[in-house]
Amino acid sequence: MGVKISATPKEGRYLTFMYRQQIEEGRRVTTTILAKSFKVNPATVTEILQKLAEKKLVEYTRYYGAGLTERGVVKAQKLLRKHRILEVLFVKFLRYDAEKACEEASKIDYYCSEDLINAICRTYEHPNRCPCNKIIFSDPKCRGQQ
Template identity: 35%
Template structure:
């Protein structure tokens, strides 16, 4: 259940909004009800259902009728990358004078447009930091990728 099993993704596959859905589902753990996602993300239930169906169709989620959704193995690996990307970019911005809160907020506005390759290079140039402003940073995937270049 790790990123290296999915070498084909670039990190640019999803919109910022869909990224929010996956991160929320990972944070909640297990099966998450559609109504809870709508409520927390402040999205109309019909829009939530449509988005969840798109994510399920793309292989990121399992949709369990009348129960909710959970992440597929690929969805979990992808979401782990999304969290790693957020934490690396947030940490990077704190090196340039932004507070932790400012860095986290700024990164949330543009992170969906930063590729996996760029993240791995930034992470490597930073010496593979273990902890960012938003939490622990995983490196298994980043270090694995480096060996193949």
């Protein structure tokens, strides 16, 4: 196995945002879009994109924008899996609506272990869609479907 690639919490948010934009919605990811979404100065975005590029999680082209690398995609999917499994839990177990489930999941997804997520996943028999119908990526360690 390679060296463990770690993203900070904020970097994680950038990765999942980029995944949704780029992969799920086929849109280009620009500095401005990120800056607006995260309500930060564009300079901050540039800095974080450069860090993510160093970590080989995104491919970054100055003045153009950034795209996830293969490793970035994997990382984003892992985070989105956590997020979406938590959403399932909150909706099914606590009867939260989808929006609130998303909010609460965002607060803790990054910090949840894969183990915990897999335990929840098993309990709900490996759901493959989150409450807003987005796909839940499977984890081989979870013995889920396909």
